[in-house]
Amino acid sequence: MASKSQKYEKFSAVFLLAGLFFLIVAFLILGLAPATQVSNIPDKVGMPTEIPGDFQKYYSSLEQYHEGLLNGRDVYISEACWHCHSQYVRPVSNETLRYGPVSQPGEYQNKLNLPQLFGTRRVGPDLSRESGKRPNDWHFVHLYNPKWVVPQSVMPQYPWYFETKKVKINDGKDERLEITPKQEAIDVVAYLQWLGLHVSSVTHKYYDNDAIVMPPRN
Amino acid sequence: MSNSNSESSLVPYGLVKAHLLISVVFVFVAVLGGMTYAMQFIDLYPFKAVEWFSPGRVRMVHTQAVAYAWIANAFFGIMYYMIPKLTNHRVLSEKLGWVVFYVYNVLILATVVLILAGFGQGLEWAETPRVLDPFIAIFVVLLVVNLVTPMWKARSKPFYVSVWYILAALIWTPLVYVMGNFLPEYVYPGSGGAAISSMYIHDLVGLFVTPIGTAMVYYLLPVLMKRPIFSHALSLIGFWGLAFFYPMNSTHHYLYSPIPMWSQYAGIIASVGVHIVVYTVVFNIVATIASDWKEAIKSTEIKFLFTGTICYLITCIQCAIQVTLSVQSIIHFTDWVVGHSHFVLFGVFSFWAFAWIYYLIPRLLNTAIYSESLKSWHFWLSTLGIFIMQFDLLSAGLVQGYMWKNLAPFIDTVAASMPFWWVRAFSGMLIFVAQVLLMINIYMTWKQSRDSAPANANLATAGA
Numbered sequence: 001m002a003s004k005s006q007k008y009e010k011f012s013a014v015f016l017l018a019g020l021f022f023l024i025v026a027f028l029i030l031g032l033a034p035a036t037q038v039s040n041i042p043d044k045v046g047m048p049t050e051i052p053g054d055f056q057k058y059y060s061s062l063e064q065y066h067e068g069l070l071n072g073r074d075v076y077i078s079e080a081c082w083h084c085h086s087q088y089v090r091p092v093s094n095e096t097l098r099y100g101p102v103s104q105p106g107e108y109q110n111k112l113n114l115p116q117l118f119g120t121r122r123v124g125p126d127l128s129r130e131s132g133k134r135p136n137d138w139h140f141v142h143l144y145n146p147k148w149v150v151p152q153s154v155m156p157q158y159p160w161y162f163e164t165k166k167v168k169i170n171d172g173k174d175e176r177l178e179i180t181p182k183q184e185a186i187d188v189v190a191y192l193q194w195l196g197l198h199v200s201s202v203t204h205k206y207y208d209n210d211a212i213v214m215p216p217r218n
Numbered sequence: 219m220s221n222s223n224s225e226s227s228l229v230p231y232g233l234v235k236a237h238l239l240i241s242v243v244f245v246f247v248a249v250l251g252g253m254t255y256a257m258q259f260i261d262l263y264p265f266k267a268v269e270w271f272s273p274g275r276v277r278m279v280h281t282q283a284v285a286y287a288w289i290a291n292a293f294f295g296i297m298y299y300m301i302p303k304l305t306n307h308r309v310l311s312e313k314l315g316w317v318v319f320y321v322y323n324v325l326i327l328a329t330v331v332l333i334l335a336g337f338g339q340g341l342e343w344a345e346t347p348r349v350l351d352p353f354i355a356i357f358v359v360l361l362v363v364n365l366v367t368p369m370w371k372a373r374s375k376p377f378y379v380s381v382w383y384i385l386a387a388l389i390w391t392p393l394v395y396v397m398g399n400f401l402p403e404y405v406y407p408g409s410g411g412a413a414i415s416s417m418y419i420h421d422l423v424g425l426f427v428t429p430i431g432t433a434m435v436y437y438l439l440p441v442l443m444k445r446p447i448f449s450h451a452l453s454l455i456g457f458w459g460l461a462f463f464y465p466m467n468s469t470h471h472y473l474y475s476p477i478p479m480w481s482q483y484a485g486i487i488a489s490v491g492v493h494i495v496v497y498t499v500v501f502n503i504v505a506t507i508a509s510d511w512k513e514a515i516k517s518t519e520i521k522f523l524f525t526g527t528i529c530y531l532i533t534c535i536q537c538a539i540q541v542t543l544s545v546q547s548i549i550h551f552t553d554w555v556v557g558h559s560h561f562v563l564f565g566v567f568s569f570w571a572f573a574w575i576y577y578l579i580p581r582l583l584n585t586a587i588y589s590e591s592l593k594s595w596h597f598w599l600s601t602l603g604i605f606i607m608q609f610d611l612l613s614a615g616l617v618q619g620y621m622w623k624n625l626a627p628f629i630d631t632v633a634a635s636m637p638f639w640w641v642r643a644f645s646g647m648l649i650f651v652a653q654v655l656l657m658i659n660i661y662m663t664w665k666q667s668r669d670s671a672p673a674n675a676n677l678a679t680a681g682a
Contacts, residue, residue: 006376008454008458009376009377009379009382009454010373010375010376010377011369011370011372011373011377011385012373014377014381014382014385014386015385015386015389017461018382018386018389018457018458018461019385019386019388019389019390019461020389022461022462022465023389023390023393023394023425023465025465026417026465026466026468027397027417027465029466029481029484030413030417030465030466030468030469030481030484030485031397031401031413031414031417031468032414033481034409034410034413034469034477034478034481035401035406035410035411035413035414036410037410037478038408038409038410038413038476038477038478039406039410076340077338077339077340078275078336078337078338079272079274079275079336080274080275080277080278080338080345081274082340083274083277083278084274086551088475088476090474090475090547090550091474092474092543092547093547093548093619093622093623094622094623094624094625095622097625098622098625098628103475103476104476105408105409105476105477105478107408107476108407108408108409108412108476109407109408110407110408111407113407113408113411114403114404114406114407114408114411115339115340115341115402115403115407115411115415116402116407116408116409116411116412116415117340118412118472118475119551120342120419120471120472120550120551120555121551121552121555121556122551122552122622123259123632124628124632125628150629152629152632152633153629153632154258154259154261154632154639156258156263156266156272156273156274157266157267158272159267160267160269
C-alpha cells in the first residue's frame with residue numbers, strides 16, 4: 001500500500017477522526033440540532049386542567065388524576081404496549097382518514113412524552129388519537145381479554161390488572177364472575193383516553209366498522 | 219493456527235472461552251423468547267394470562283437477549299482473541315476482564331428478571347431497566363479500556379483493517395450507550411427524544427455490531443482460506459465510508475414522524491451513502507472466497523461467513539429501497555421491518571459469530587468438534603429458517619401496508635396477516651431447532667474435552 005494512505009490506518013486517525021469526530025458531528029447534526037429545535041416549540045397539549053366526567057368517580061383530585069396518567073403511562077411502558085402500538089399519525093397512506101389529524105411536534109412536548117413512545121410497529125392500530133373513540137367499559141373488557149370484544153384480536157390479555165371474585169346470583173343457584181379493574185387498569189384507561197384528548201372533536205367516521213356495534217359515548 | 223504455549227500467554231483464552239460458551243447459552247434464550255412471542259400471533263401462546271410471561275415483556279427479553287446477551291458476549295470473546303493476536307500485546311488486565319465478565323452477565327440476568335417483573339425501559343433496543351443502565355455503562359467502559367490498551371501500545375505501526383473497525387467501535391459504543399439510554403429518558407421528550415433514540419436504535423447495530431462483525435470476517439476469512447483478503451484499498455474505503463455515513467443514518471427509523479423533516483432527509487441521503495460501504499465490503503469478501511471456491515465450499519465455517527455476507531448484501535439493498543419516502547409510506551410499521559431486523563441480526567451477524575464459534579471452540583477446548591453433521595444441520599436449518607422468515611415477513615409487510623392504505627378495517631388486516639404469522643412461527647421453529655443443535659454440539663464438545671482433560675489441561679485452564 002502507498003505510504004500516503006497509511007496514516008489513515010493508524011491509532012490516532014481511527015481514534016480521533018473515525019471514533020470521535022464523525023460521531024460527534026453526526027450527534028450534533030442529527031441528534032442535538034433537531035432536539036433543540038423542537039424543544040423550543042411550546043407544549044400544545046399540557047396536562048388536563050380538569051378530570052374528564054367519566055373519570056371523576058375514580059379520581060378525587062386533579063393531582064390524583066395526573067398521577068394516574070403517569071402511572072398508566074408506566075404500565076403502557078412496562079407491558080411494552082408501545083411495541084405493538086404506534087403513537088403518531090403520518091401524512092401518508094390515508095392515515096388522516098383512519099386515525100385523525102397528522103401529528104405535530106408540539107403535541108409531544110409534555111412530561112407524559114418523556115420518554116417518547118412513538119413506536120415502530122403497528123400490530124394493533126395507532127393510539128395517538130384514541131381519546132373518546134371507545135367507552136371506558138369497552139377498554140376495561142378489552143384489556144381483561146381482547147377476544148371478548150374483538151374475537152380475532154391477537155392482543156394479549158391483562159387479567160392481572162383486575163380483581164376477580166365469584167358471586168352468587170339467582171338466590172344462590174348460579175355463580176357469576178365479577179371482574180373489577182384495579183387501580184392500574186383504571187390508570188391505563190385514563191392514559192388511553194388522554195391520548196389525543198386535545199383533538200377529540202375528531203371522529204373516526206371513515207374507519208369505524210366495529211364502532212357500529214360499540215359507538216363512542218358522545 | 220494452532221495453539222502453542224507461547225500464544226496462550228498473549229491471548230486470554232479463559233476469557234474468550236467463557237464469553238463464547240455463555241453466548242451459546244444466551245442465543246438459546248434469545249430464540250426461545252422470539253419463538254414464544256411468535257406463538258402469541260397464532261393464538262397458541264403457552265403462558266396466556268401469566269403476568270411474568272406477558273408477551274410484551276417476553277418480546278423485550280427477546281431483543282435484549284439477542285443484542286446484549288448473545289451478540290455482545292460472542293463479540294467480546296472474539297475481540298479478546300483477535301486484538302492480542304493482531305497487535306501482539308496483551309489486554310490491560312485479565313483480572314479486570316474476569317470482573318467485567320461476571321458483572322456484565324449478572325447484569326444481563328438482572329435485566330431479564332426485571333423486565334419480566336415489569337421494569338422495562340420504554341426505549342427501543344434500550345429496554346434494559348433504568349436502574350441497570352449506569353452499571354452497564356461503567357462496565358462497558360472498563361471493557362473498552364481493557365481492550366484498547368493493546369492497540370494503544372501498538373500505535374506506532376499501521377494496523378490491519380480489523381483493528382480499525384474494532385478500535386472505532388470501542389470508542390463509539392460507550393458514547394452511544396450513554397447518549398441513547400439517558401438523553402431520551404431524562405432530558406428530551408417527544409420528537410427531540412425520538413431523534414436521539416433513533417440514533418441509538420441505528421448506532422447499536424451500525425456502530426457496535428456492524429464494525430465488529432466486519433472485523434471478524436476480515437480476520438477469520440483469510441485464516442480459513444489461507445490467503446490474504448482480496449483488496450486492501452477496498453477495505454480502507456469500506457471502513458472510512460462506514461465511519462462517515464453510518465452515524466448519520468439514524469432518523470430513517472422515524473420517517474414521516476414529527477421529527478423535523480430536514481433531519482429526515484439527511485438521514486435518507488446518508489443511508490444511500492451506506493451503499494459505498496456495503497459493496498466494498500461484500501465485494502472484498504466474495505472475491506476472497508471466489509479465489510478458491512472449491513476449498514471454501516467444504517468448510518461449514520466458510521459457508522456461515524459466505525451466507526452471512528449474502529444476507530448482508532440483501533439487507534443493504536433492501537435498506538436502500540425501504541429508506542425512500544415512497545416505500546416507507548407503505549412498509550413502515552409493518553412486518554417488513556421486522557423481517558429486515560431478523561435478517562440483519564440473525565442472518566448476517568449471528569452467522570458470522572457462528573463461524574467464529576465453530577472455529578474457536580474446538581481450539582480452546584483442545585478437542586475436535588463433537589459432530590460435523592450437527593454443525594452442518596445447524597447451518598442448513600438456520601439458513602432455511604431465516605430465508606423463509608425474511609420472504610414471509612416482507613410479503614406480510616406489503617399486504618399489511620397496502621390494506622392499511624386502502625382503509626380496510628384494522629381487524630381485517632390482522633386476519634389477513636394470520637397465514638404469514640403461521641409461516642413465521644414455522645420458520646422460527648427451524649431457527650430454534652438449529653440453535654438447540656448448536657447447544658448440544660458445543661455441550662458435547664465441552665464434555666468430551668472434560669473427559670480427556672488431564673491429558674491436555676494446559677489450554678483449557680490457561681485463562682482462569
